[in-house]
Amino acid sequence: MTKIIFTKLETDSFRLSQFYLARSRRIIPALVFLCVVLLIGLWWVLPPSEMIRFARQLASSVTFVSNILYWRESGYFDVTSHEKWLLHTWSLSVEWQFYILYPVALLLAKKYSPLLIYGGYYWGLHLPLLRCRRFFRYVGLMPVSSYCQPAHGKCWLAV
Numbered sequence: 001m002t003k004i005i006f007t008k009l010e011t012d013s014f015r016l017s018q019f020y021l022a023r024s025r026r027i028i029p030a031l032v033f034l035c036v037v038l039l040i041g042l043w044w045v046l047p048p049s050e051m052i053r054f055a056r057q058l059a060s061s062v063t064f065v066s067n068i069l070y071w072r073e074s075g076y077f078d079v080t081s082h083e084k085w086l087l088h089t090w091s092l093s094v095e096w097q098f099y100i101l102y103p104v105a106l107l108l109a110k111k112y113s114p115l116l117i118y119g120g121y122y123w124g125l126h127l128p129l130l131r132c133r134r135f136f137r138y139v140g141l142m143p144v145s146s147y148c149q150p151a152h153g154k155c156w157l158a159v
Contacts, residue, residue, distance in 0.1 A: 005103055009110055016103055023099050027092065035062060038085055054085055061089040064096035 008014035035058055042054055060069040067090040074080055081087055 001102075005106055009106065014103075014107070016107065019103050020099070023096070027096065031062065031089070031092065035086070042085065050083075053083075057084060057086045061086045061093070064093040066090050067093040067097075 005014060005019070038054075039058065042051065046054060057066065057069065060066040066086060070081075070084065070087060070090050
């Protein structure tokens with residue numbers, strides 16, 4: 001996703017509305033289908049008190065804030081979690097929240113600091129690699145002295 005956004009930002013062809021529409025076309029139809037099927041099926045099965053709880057979960061799922069609802073109610077592996085019909089939508093909510101915030105942050109960064117965007121793109125690709133190497137050194141899988149060897153280049157000095 002980052003590559004798509006950066007490519008379009010570089011050519012000034014990125015449109016936030018098109019980005020949101022593309023994400024909506026991918027996510028919303030399946031979510032709506034799931035919610036409608038569950039609503040119809042559970043209408044006949046659940047008692048009214050449980051249906052009210054399900055309606056709250058349904059509303060939080062279609063507004064992409066179910067992760068917040070479930071976080072406030074209890075833990076993911078809590079005993080009552082098996083009673084939450086839409087518990088799996090917490091990750092969809094997190095994804096959608098990321099889709100809302102991330103492109104806006106990139107657009108603002110491009111507008112106010114174009115070099116930050118391209119520097120962020122560089123470090124977004126290379127920092128995980130550097131952190132991985134740091135982890136291996138930490139756990140003893142790679143000797144600490146190995147970062148000075150010429151084969152590894154000068155990038156290890158930045159870690």
